[in-house]
Amino acid sequence: MIDKKRLALILSCFFLLIISCEKREQEINSISYYNKVNEIDSIYRIAKNPELAAKEYKALFKEYAPKNQEYIEEYETYIKLSEQYNIDFGGKESLYKLITLISPSGNTYKKYLPLFKKYGIDSTEVKQRTALYKNSLNHILIDSLTVASHRDQEANRQDMMIMLRNDRKNLNLFLRIFDQYGYPSEQKIGTVGNDGEPLAIVTILSHLICLDHKKIYPRLEEYLKKGEIPPRVFALIIDKYYLCQQSEHYFNVSSGLSSHEDSLTINRRRKTIGLPSLTHYSKIREDFLHSAQRKMNY
Template identity: 50%
Template sequence: MKSYFNYFLILILLSLIIISCNTREKNYITYYNKVNEIDSIYRIAQRPKLAIKKFRKLFKEFPPKNQERIEEFENYIYLSDKYQENFGGKKNLYKFITLIAPYRNAYQEHLPLFKKYGIDSLEAAYKTDLWVRSREKVLMDSITTLFIRDQEGKRLDVNISARNDLKNAKLMKWIFDNYGYPSLQKVGIFGNDDVFLPMSTFFSHMSASQDYPYFEKKLKRYLEMGDCTPREYSTMVDRYHLQVLKDKMLYGSYIGIDGISDTIQVNKNRKSVGLPSLKHNNIITKDFLKKINKN
């Protein structure tokens, strides 16, 4: 009887351990670094099949992103299709359509692939429209107001910009409290009336705000949660170091402005927030520009 009781206790403990592992919050900086590692495997080392295998494992561990320029989920799908590997078929293509929905008609360039797996243009457009209509109205009204104010007078009048930055800092805090981070998947790249929403630009303006310590802490947390991107966080911090502290950049976000003397340290800093190395980033950027020019 005692042995059965001990066995029962062991089963309970194992169940609790499994539940704990499944519910523990994932740190997306780990995800971004793994994406960078896998990206270099096929982009630099030219080992696409190994990259596919590692991508598949990663996307089972983390819900995928499709970051600007590096486009990890898109590359996983296309590489898998090219080498006749299973990437999840329609299920993951639907997921991919939702990830690129913020770019509006971006699905159109992928229609040949979608049709190959039984998704026509009407269905892809419908899935995109579902995402558009899923956005919170009050959030969209608020974020649109914020960006209109952010760009008032093209920021040529320092006094007007300073006044607006104070108002926008307060509004962004309210957005954080009520909606969390206004990520690409929550708000997209265009607000009401096609107002452009460049989040990196806005937060770079917060680098001179008296609320910078608050935003630095909050964005770092949102980065770990997978809402804020490494680029959005690092751009704000680098601008603070350049313009407020009059110091060297930590992450090399503005390469054309300030020369980087210690690339080893900068690359360590970049990895700490999920950015690819400077050299790897240059290759990604060149490939991205080639893709744009080709299209």
């Protein structure tokens, strides 16, 4: 017979193995989710088959918890197309998910009020749910990050001694935040700090990764795999690091290709973190900006 100590050790190892496998599966799934979204978005945006895209999204969101990334807006697109082609998207419960996902984006919910009303969700309930989201934000984090944002831009980063002093303070702050709260995503802190000032998280991290790549990069990579930081945000920060090194545009999120850079290589890099190809991303961004311009003209 196996004695109790040996049995406890075997069970402990077994549970550690399960936890390790679940963690690895989660990491794989996050990148897999983003790449599947890109495939479906290309069906919608490039192949011009929106009905098929809606059906593919429906299957995807049965397997994965939905996200609603900036520019690509996959969950909004799914609901919009499903409604257009009479595809059951889950009705009220799915709309509640949408409200939660778009709550950080200010008044975005207003354009969906007719759809919410159609499914029995009036504007008062939408505002109440949005208010609940705002009340759920981590205000300790918001206070700290408001201070960090001010500190990051002190003296417009023109005084080297002040800049380095503040970046070191922010580095220590962010390492504590990572240990205690994980990545400070919009779902945790929203988009604005105290007194309505923007929280410059990406800008700060772009400076910090240049200050100490070894401490910042592994944490960001971890949060990317966990699905806490969107691929586009991760890529923006990494591209800034390579800019600090006067090197290539590693993921090429916001810059045009220079003559010596290989688009195939960049596209392979982009796929490893769940970003669409350069051509696909250009189309996504173009559509997003045109949509924003139409809203302004309206």
